[in-house]
Amino acid sequence: MRKLFFLIPLLLFISSCAENVTETAVVQDKKFKWSLVTTWPKNLPGLGMAPERFSRLVQEMSSGQLEIKVYGAGEIVPAMGVFDAVSSGSVQMGHGGAYYWKGKIPAAQFFAGVPFGFTADEINAWVNRGGGLEIWESLYLPFNLLPMPGGNTGTQMFGWFNKEITSLESIKGLKMRIPGIGGEVFKRAGGVPVNIPGGELYTALQTGVIDATEWVGPYNDLAFGFQQIAKYYYFPGWHEPGSMLEFIINLDAWNELPTHLQSIVKTAAKAVNQDLLDEYTAMNNQALRELIDVHNVQLKKLPDDVINEFRVISKSVLDEIAENDNQFKSIYESYLKFKSEVVSYHEISEDAYTKIR
Ligand code: CA
Helix, strand or coil, X not given: CHHHHHHHHHHHHHHHHHHHHHHHHHHHHCCEEEEEEECCCCXXXXXXXXXXXXXXXXXXXXXXXXXXXXXXXXXXXXXXXHHHHHHHCCCCEEEECHHHHCCCCHXXXXXXXXXXXCCHHHHHHHHHHCCHHHHHHHHHHHHCEEEEEEEECCCCCCEEECCCCCCHHHHCCCEEECCHHHHHHHHHCCCEEECCCXXXXXXXXXXXXXXXXXXXXXXXXXXXXXXXXXCEEEECCCCXXXXXXXXXXXXXXXXXXXXXXXXXXXXXXXHHHHHHHHHHHHHHHHHHHHHHHCCCCEEEEXXXXXXXXXHHHHHHXXXXXXXXXXXXXXXXXXXXXXXXXXXXXXXXXXXXXXXXX
8 A cells, every 4th residue: 555655646747747748749740820921022033032932941841840821012911011910910920121110110220221331241240140139139029029130132222213313402302212211311311202112113103103212223123124114223222231121920929839940930031031132142233234235224323422411411310310219229339339340340351352353
């Protein structure tokens, strides 16, 4: 009898272990089906294909345990509804650009890019290795969202115009699609910025709703057909020197995933983040040649004094937002500290090198 009493706790212990093993096995093997909404037209080259490639990678790496169906802008939610849809949990995931949400979180713009700020390489280093990601995560936490880098366009073009820009006078009253802080700078320089989704730009420019537009760079702009409705293609894209895109994940959905699936999602996102930049680097010049040689687009550089004006205004806009927004200010400080460090080295490395080759 006494022996039996000793056995009971042992048997209970064994049975509870067995239960844990079964429970763990259930979570480990459970299948997940997610929806991913994007701010891009379905299957748009570059931007729109990045989440498709991400979904395929996750599918393959997880042997189908996590299936992610990608929806283009307007299929489930409109482009500018992506943040709210993922935040509320009506879908599990989104792909877009952090500066689209500046109305909710002004500081989010640092994680897409700010005028005269980081290049693609530099923003990757700040986010992945310079403390940026932790700041970004805490910024999105109140919205029940986990952000991850989701690609980069590289340095963009300033955009498409039907009149020449000879001085700041040329942009007075000009209605241009230009998002983020670049839009605010454009406004202070006398222009009229508007932010409309990519899919609506062609019609807006064609019908005169806007006078000018920026989008991305030759590879994406050629696909949209702006060469048919605008004469001049201006560079450089001072307003978007290396725009990072984002994946956002609903935190409840994220927390349900077993660790190995979380690792797969993170790894696939990292792969796509680099892959999209490689795609733009590989494709942009070919598309630019086609725009110039086949479509007779006139490539033009912004006058130096106009660029200088934009630079001065950009700094005052950033300083002013920081003065009125503590969250923005503390991120701006991290950003500036990292920027001064990488820029110092890049001056004597990449910058010096590209001038001599
Ligand atoms: Ca752009």
